[in-house]
Amino acid sequence: MECSNKERQNRLIGCCKSRMDLSYRCFVVCILCISIFLSGPTKTDASATWMWLGAASLGAASVGRDTIPDGSLGHQTATQAPPINSILVDPETLCQRFPGLTVEQRRVCSSTPEIINMISEGAKVGIIECQRQFSTERWNCSVIGDVNNPFGEVMNTGNKETAFIYAITSAGVVYAVTRSCSLGNLTECGCATPRGQPSDDVVDDDEEWKWGGCTDDVDYGIKLARKFVDSGDKYSSSSSLSSPSPPPSALSRPLTIKPGVQEMNLHNNEAGRQLIKSGMKTLCRCHGVSASCSLKTCWKAMPSFKEIGDLAKSRYSEGVEVVVRTKKQIRLRRKDRRVRREVIASDELVYMQRSPNYCRTNREIGIVGTTGRECNRTSTGSDSCDLLCCGRGYNTQVIRRVERCDCKFIWCCKVKCRVCETVTDIYTCK
Template sequence: MFSCSVITVLLLFIVSIIVSKNVEGYQPVLQKTVEALFTDKSQVIYPGACKLITPSSRQAKMCKRNPSLPKFLQIARNQAIAACEEAFRYDRWNCSLVFNRKVKRNIFNKIYRETAFVHALLAASMTHAVAKACASGDLTRCSCYGSFGKNSSWKIGGCGDDFKQGKRVTRNFLEFKQAGTDQIGQVLKQDVVVGIDTMGEQMREVCKCHGFSGSCTTKTCWKRLGPFNSAMGLLKKHFHHAVKQKILNYTVKRAITPKLRNKLKVDRTKLVYLHKTPNLCISTKGRVCKDRNNCATLCCGRGYITTKKTIHFRCRCRMANCCAVQCDTCTQEVDIYTCK
């Protein structure tokens, strides 16, 4: 017969395993959607109205109401992945889904710093794609901007990049409100909000004058977002300043109360993650550095191999026959640095 103390220890051990699995393995629709969009870069068409992913009933209804939505989800996915790979090209993590080729640890297995960033990145990209689609008239149910202030004498017209609509569609499609009130849900929602707010900070007012001889009697003004890549600097800054939050010892069904929130000291303007990133040094073998200084970080002290490469580029361009541009082809030998 087991003593009560032994049984108690065994029960606590089993409960701790269940709690750990719940915290690490629980995936709300929000996380599943982000993972599906960031993972699948193929041209696979899924059954249902959303085409890019296997949708929830709520997402399927949104795609049915607006058949153009999948097109802009595709744009959002492509521009997010392209911008991420460009921005992290010379970092130890280069937007790969796997941290370590040998262990094959996926970034979506837990909530790492990189996982938090991808949630913010895709939320920002979706907001941008929908806002731009509103301005072009490719998406319906978009609001046009009114006056920018009570004292404004400008004539406002047209429809700008509709950030509010982009934010609304992104939150609804990711099922933001249904992500949960537990720690995982709160962390994922905060990361999404950081991404959307980053996009909102890129809004700029653009005006066009109207009148005889450029007198600017009236102005037509609207809001405009820059290229998505223009937001990557701020998003990457959020990545580097992300905050690791302590994992609370409770099941995923327990909500975050104001008392627990104060205990966690959550800064609403920062990305939040729960798990430490595994060692990335093994995965940088064979990677190309930007320069020697970059190799010192990227190669993790293992050193690098220098090789020569001949590149061809256009040079000595000039006007010919009034309107044509003619260029010579020049060659140059450059050094390529590759991590050992």
């Protein structure tokens, strides 16, 4: 007799509690399994995407599709994990049954089960950085809680926002994998062996130095991320007309996607990865008596993910509009005829069509609109009430707070404070 959802839940929770000596990674997998099982057994959706792992790990994912504008910031709704049938908590079985993974992704996952945690972490940091970069703009990287399209139909439109999503999440996977290598959480990789000599601004010609420390193995991170992330579009891509067709089970995206979108996604995936590689820094530590720095030990490290996000945002602002060339094979080239002969750089973001109007709610394509968003009445930037509210005007709400302030300790033994009242004006879009 099959056990009920409640019984499975209690059994899994008991398993997690009884193994408090498990590593953090195993604990995350256990909790993720519970979140999947609680939804009950239904058919797996083959068109789901791996990016939902990041949204699900966030717990509450930005502004949801069920948000009801009430004159304040939108309420957050939890992204629902896709339901699958009851399975044992086994890494290989877990990889085979995760929805939205292609055959190649399942193969990579089975050979390296820890990658599920890294994919989840990479997608999560990518989503967080995306929402930080666009927090004051009309499109704020909202996650709508749809397993098939976590960001709505913007995933399939081929515009600048699509380009940024693919670049930042791909970079997030590289970042998570590389960091795990440096921390020793993966047996297949570790610290890299750097080559060459640091730049002159780091080490002078007359200084004695040597490579040491732990250099981030970003090449391994790129290799593994490329193998996992790209397969979602590579298997369904028509970039090579002579390439053999993959089995139907390998397709993770609908076949109705416009020609060139897969090629665009693959390019933007690579652009996000190249941002990390080009942003590698050389760090050094001095050794010697009284910090004399008679010897420097140097290593290469990834930049912070905030810096990666800033670079990706600048590439977004300078995005290259492309058109599809379908002679013999599908290729992307610049739409601007004046610079069409220029090769598209590997770290440039490309898009195929203009962005839609993000001012008003359009649930069919996953646009939540700007109603209820907080704006800055005195700003002239993207967070200004004029721009963010799209000319609809804004509501003003006066918030009064009474709290203790200017507290002083009086000997002995009491604390004396003043009562302060602050008045704050909050502006939200109509």
